[in-house]
Amino acid sequence: MNPIAFPAGKPIDFAAIGRLCIDLNANEINRPMEETMTFTKYVGGSPANITIGMARLGMKTSFIGKIADDQMGRFIIHYLDKNGIDASGVVTDRTGAVTGLAFTEIKSPTDCSILMYRDNAADLLLTAAEVSEEIIAGTKVLLISGTALAQSPSREAVFQSLQYARKHGAVIAFDLDYRPYTWVSPEETAVYYNLAAEWCDIILGTREEFDMMERFEHNPERSDQVTAAKWFNHAAGIVIIKHGKEGSIAYTPDGASHRAESYPAKVVKTFGAGDSYAAGFLYGIMQGWDIKRSMSFGSAAASIVISSHSCSDAMPGADQVQDYILRCERGEITAS
């Protein structure tokens, strides 16, 4: 049974709050950053990627965030427009802040890392007063993303968005999206992640991300079930713990668990997996599919994205995901 009821009669299916950044993905793959000479520019930032994924899947989407008043900021707005994503909730910084950059290093399909340039990044300057209540009142789902909690005033903006979502009955999804770079200390990180998670109906994260949140808890076995159970005492209806290639597991308050295997992939790089998985999963449960089918759809979307060079631009449409699933079932796609 799907424990999440989505509100009807709202003009927007999915809105996200958080960062709109730039990914610069290494063109010369299978080598260290020191030897990488050229990069391709894409829109990036985990919540931006998920929103692009939802838009590609045909959902009506909107974004709440702050961009730099520079060429990169304008590139991002143009890309949102091109993908049919409403950017009326994206404000432009006027203080000289910059666009966050993520340079990706693709040493091998399994050894990828990200070098982030995020000092004075515009996205972290979004204020609570700049959060559009109108957008949140009009959306079925609000997605928050952990990195936006790293600093004020973006932190308060996220809590403001949670209050609006609660007031207007939007389902709240939280992608933990833990990037240590922007945080001051592990203790502070865990405090704010836990505070935000209390508000959320759907929580998605990797085992390692939940470990970070559990620094004040007793879960010596790193049990996914123990992790999920805590959130059912708050607002959560679904908690998903992702385990990379090993797949993912979802828990619901009725004590049920649902496991999804990953699909084979010709892996170019592993980043982008979580964002495409989130888009695919959220799309599925918004269609009224059961949790397992939604997880499976998310997993297939993830395999498509990790088999591609970008995260955002490679986000698949629904037909593309269905086709990928069929081809895997027919044995036409095998792992690299």
Ligand SMILES: Nc1ncnc2c1ncn2[C@@H]1O[C@H](COP(=O)(O)OP(=O)(O)O)[C@@H](O)[C@H]1O
């Ligand atoms: N190497 C891989 N091969 C196939 N699928 C993968 C691989 N890595 C991740 N995935 C898929 O993407 C999903 C999310 O990946 P994961 O690595 O756990 O999240 P994140 O990208 O947030 O760290 C997994 O549940 C799985 O379906």
Ligand SMILES: O=C(O)C[C@@H](O)[C@H](O)C(=O)COP(=O)(O)O
């Ligand atoms: O989130 C960022 O700032 C960088 C992303 O755009 C990047 O491409 C990425 O790391 C995706 O993350 P994942 O889906 O959690 O693997």
